[in-house]
Amino acid sequence: MASNDSTSKTIIVALALCIVCSVIVSTAAVMLRPAQQANKDLDRKTNILAAAGMLQEGVSVEEQFSSISTRAVDMATGKFTDAVDVATYDQRKAGKNPAMSDDLGDADLAKIGRRAKYMLVYVVEGDSGLDKVILPIKGYGLWSTLYGFVALESDLNTVAGLGFYDHAETPGLGGEVDNPIWKAKWIGKKSYDAENKQALTVIKGSVDSSRPEAVHQIDGLSGATLTSKGVDNLIKFWMGKDGFAPFLANLRAGEA
Numbered sequence: 001m002a003s004n005d006s007t008s009k010t011i012i013v014a015l016a017l018c019i020v021c022s023v024i025v026s027t028a029a030v031m032l033r034p035a036q037q038a039n040k041d042l043d044r045k046t047n048i049l050a051a052a053g054m055l056q057e058g059v060s061v062e063e064q065f066s067s068i069s070t071r072a073v074d075m076a077t078g079k080f081t082d083a084v085d086v087a088t089y090d091q092r093k094a095g096k097n098p099a100m101s102d103d104l105g106d107a108d109l110a111k112i113g114r115r116a117k118y119m120l121v122y123v124v125e126g127d128s129g130l131d132k133v134i135l136p137i138k139g140y141g142l143w144s145t146l147y148g149f150v151a152l153e154s155d156l157n158t159v160a161g162l163g164f165y166d167h168a169e170t171p172g173l174g175g176e177v178d179n180p181i182w183k184a185k186w187i188g189k190k191s192y193d194a195e196n197k198q199a200l201t202v203i204k205g206s207v208d209s210s211r212p213e214a215v216h217q218i219d220g221l222s223g224a225t226l227t228s229k230g231v232d233n234l235i236k237f238w239m240g241k242d243g244f245a246p247f248l249a250n251l252r253a254g255e256a
C-alpha cells in the first residue's frame with residue numbers, strides 16, 4: 001500500500017481539494033447571483049431617488065420608487081419606445097456594443113465614444129401629471145468616466161438635482177462632485193434660457209449671483225478644473241441636441 005507521503009496520494013488529495021473548493025465557490029456564485037442583482041437594482045433606484053432629491057429615510061426604496069416609471073427613449077427620434085425591455089436592458093453594455101449604439105465622432109463632447117441608441121429615463125408622475133424627469137448622464141472627467149443622473153422639474157428646464165454614483169476622480173479634488181454642498185448648487189438652475197438655447201454651465205471660479213446669467217451657472221470645483229470641465233462638457237452634451245434636448249422638446253409638446 002502506498003504511504004501517505006507518496007506522490008500519487010498527494011496529487012489525489014490536492015485534486016480532491018480543488019474539486020471540492022471549486023464546487024463550493026461556483027455554488028456560492030450561482031446562489032448569490034439573484035441577491036447581487038437585487039442589490040444592484042436597489043443601488044440604482046437609490047441613486048435615481050437621491051439625484052432627484054426624493055430619497056427619504058425610513059421609507060423603503062422600493063416603495064419610494066413605485067411612483068417612478070422607467071421608460072426607454074429612442075435617441076434618434078427623441079420619443080419613448082418599447083424597442084427594449086426596460087426591466088432587463090443594460091444601457092452600459094449597449095453603449096459599448098456597436099450594434100446597439102452610435103459612434104459620436106465629432107459630436108463627442110462628453111468623451112464617451114459611443115451613445116446607446118436607447119436610453120432609460122425615469123418619469124415621476126404627481127396628481128397633476130408630470131412632476132419630474134430623471135435623465136442618465138455620463139462623461140469623462142480627469143481620470144475616469146463619471147456616471148450619474150440629472151433631474152428636471154416638470155417645466156423640463158429647472159434642475160431638481162444632480163448626482164454621480166460612479167467615478168474615480170481624486171477624493172478631495174475631483175471627488176468633490178459628491179460633496180452635498182456642491183450638488184446643492186445645481187438645484188433651481190435653469191438648463192435653457194428664455195429663447196430655449198442651452199445655457200447650463202459649470203464655470204471656473206465662483207458664480208456672481210448678481211449677474212442675470214447666474215441662473216444657468218454652477219461654481220467650478222477649486223483645484224479640480226479638469227473634472228469641472230468634464231462635468232461642464234457632459235452636462236452640455238446630455239442637455240444638447242445629441243443628448244436629451246429632442247426628447248425634452250417632444251415631452252414638452254406632449255409628443256414624446
Ligand SMILES: Cc1cc2nc3c(=O)[nH]c(=O)nc-3n(C[C@H](O)[C@H](O)[C@H](O)COP(=O)(O)O)c2cc1C
Nearest residue numbers: 142143169170173174175222223224225226227228
Ligand atoms: C495627485 C493629484 C490628483 C489630482 N486629481 C485631480 C482631479 O481629480 N480632478 C482635477 O480636476 N484635477 C486634479 N488634479 C489637479 C490637476 O492636475 C490640475 O492641476 C488641476 O485640475 C488644474 O486646476 P487649477 O487650474 O484649479 O489649478 C490632481 C493633481 C494631483 C497632483
